[in-house]
Amino acid sequence: MMRQAPSHQAPAAAIRPDDSAVTRAFAGVLSRFHTLGLDPREFSALRRLHRIDAAEGAGAAAKDGGCDPLRAEEHGELVELLVAHRADESRETLWLAFTIATACLGDNHLWQDMGLAGREELSGLLRRHFTRLYEKNVHNMKWKKFFYKELCRQAQVTLCKAPSCRVCSDYAACFGPE
16 A cells, blocks of 8 residues: 655744755755755745756756655655654755655765765764664664664564665665675
8 A cells, every 4th residue: 555755734933044065955855856855835935045047947846856766665664764753843854855755766865965075074964863763773874774773663564675776876885894
């Protein structure tokens, strides 16, 4: 059974459009995926507050995350994981949950698919916006791999394949000793 990405409402507090890493993450994902799965009002607010050109996100408010229908459930589960661990109830953090979930569907390292400068920048966003989830990654596992391991742990699945790694040039680095 396919699930829609959860429809979450959040208060308008704590929006900081001057935060360049957050704005780059939103713009980076929209430039690569053209979608986030946010409801149209939230998507418009994100674009307006972070000054993201509408062309970067044309059609990006589709409820299913704009994913291949086979991956829409996966997108929803990733959003739920992130939302369950958010550090605050701000719109920005909610939007980041959808942004990160969307970028997880890409084939590159998560930080690359988010348009960030490096893994450290992604880790900083996660530390600030998803603190409890950040703190669970005690072995400093690659973030995308960690998120999928968390989903598998929640589902009580013991054998868990990481996503989208088949074409990654750093396959050996991700699946080497942690």
